[in-house]
Amino acid sequence: MQKPIYILGIESSCDDTSASVVCDAKVLSNVIANQEVHAKYGGVVPELASRAHQQNIVPVVQQALKQANISKEQISAIAFTNGPGLMGSLLVGTSFSKSLAIGLKIPLIDVNHMQAHILAHFIDRENTKIPPFPFICLTISGGHTQIVKVTNYFEMEILGETIDDAVGEAFDKSAKILGLPYPGGPLIDKYAQLGNPKAYKFTKPKVGELDFSFSGLKTGILYFIEKQQRINPNFIEENLNDICASIQFTIVEILMDKLKKAVKKTGIKHIAIAGGVSANSEIRKKLQSAEKHFGWTAYIPKFEYTTDNAAMIAITGYLKYLNNDYADMSVATKARLKVTE
Template sequence: MKNQENFILAIESSCDDTSAAVLCNKKVLSNVVATQEIHKKYGGVVPELASRAHQQNIVPVVHQALAQANIDKKQLSAIAFTRGPGLMGSLLVGTSFAKSLALGLNIPLIEVNHMQAHILAHFIEDEAQKAPKFPFLGMTISGGHTQIVLVKDYFDMEILGETLDDAVGEAFDKSAKLLGLPYPGGPLVDKHAKLGDEKAFEFPKPKVPGLNFSFSGLKTSILYFIQKKTKENPEFINKNIDDICASIQFTILEILMDKLKLAVEQTGIKQIAIGGGVAANSGIRDRLENAKNKLGWTTYIPKFAYCTDNAAMIGIVGYLKFLEGDFAKQNVAAKARYKISNSY
């Protein structure tokens, strides 16, 4: 099957983006993402609204993905979908659609762990990125997850450390909200940070043993800092927004890099690959690029399109599982909590 064309339709619906992609083996033919704008006025994702929007978006998104790939659904070899982790209502929409379509077309159904997909997105054949060699350290950084993973093979992964409370993406978004920036605030913090002084203000780094993370304390310290400064000067945020964002981002990136350095020290592995929405952050990309020269690391940074939630990353996992004949049964159910290390 490796030498023939295998067309995989992939569906991603773990949070608030409805996405469908078509892959021919490891190459992406289409990768369509429908972003839900409705959550902006609430300052965060509303699960019930997300699942309703998925129901509205999934048919046109799949139709568009097939049209862009110039593929008829009868040519599909299999359908891959996100089983978890994620919001249960959102996952149910994608899972139900994938199961029904696979049954109707009488083709294999392939379940995919969303977090594995963020890591394996590096194996999509694309001129803009290179694939790491096994073993390597993967760091998944997103709105819902922060993990350091030892990747021994495509489906042999071990979590070395993870967040004990909030995810790094949440720390970015909640900090942005405190500054009056609209949702999603993470990219806006990054934008302002480029214009500011990262040493202007100092925030404490949490003391968490081993390779685990914690961001709740940092969020609290930022809250108290903003409250204190705005009480002294109501115009403080407006006058210092760039410096505040730069200082917040600097602290968060220091936390991430400190843990990565410790992971390299403990494992002896100097191949680092990142994934997840926060992998689009310019600061972490710059840090990893600098680590090549300063620390002797070999770093792998995904293409922007494969950082945030997208179906192409689900498709590459689907293709790799297709080659192994690793298919799901029709009674497969969505899983809101689904760890990388116990996917099987």
């Protein structure tokens, strides 16, 4: 009988320290330590993030091994995020992973954070559809907005991407304009549930066929709010639900319009979403209705695998391990890294 393969995944690309153990594509543990310190600054402070990673990484890894009920000697390989992300944060995870791999004399596997978001769909779990190749993945997060054609585990092609801001940034900055605390994206989603999505109309940007742009929309929202507040200083409080619903409706319409074009262009009707913004209730709803209306098959990740987490790093590490695709100890951390690299 084949010996089980245990992969320890470590994720430290931004402000969450996470460790996970997978055994043959099944998640045994997925521990995430959030950093509350950034909320009062209205965004992630890189220096504070890397310091918090240094404090969190040992207890988080210990907890992941304990929950998985294995000893460190049973680990087959260590997978870690080597980019993209904040350099200081990435270095903490990279240094720790290299040291542990040397100490245990086991392989080290470098993982592209953006590929891992997509490959989270291949975590083995009950009652979940796994996308067949080729499929299209809409990768939406605070730092990325991309439409990716996925031909196999490690062959990906960017069909379109944002030319300025990412969609998560558009949600968070719109929330900031409305005076909502960071991170504001989930709050817009929450208030939008109670509002009228057609209450206010915001213009959609005109960019390349499959590319995105959100900076103009953000500016449009700012000018609209400023104008309304000059007329009525209590405009935001009195209309918060409708404003949030209208912003969310516009952003999701932009995403869906581009997806429809990507399906038309490629003929691929298997559509997955990945990244932090794939937790948004409206995009999930729209994708599910597209199954009925357009004959698509939608692949929607579990909420715990949408934000930055080490389970997606571990599953990617597992797939690379099967290929004997290991990293050298000289592997460098990269703050910028495309999904195709």
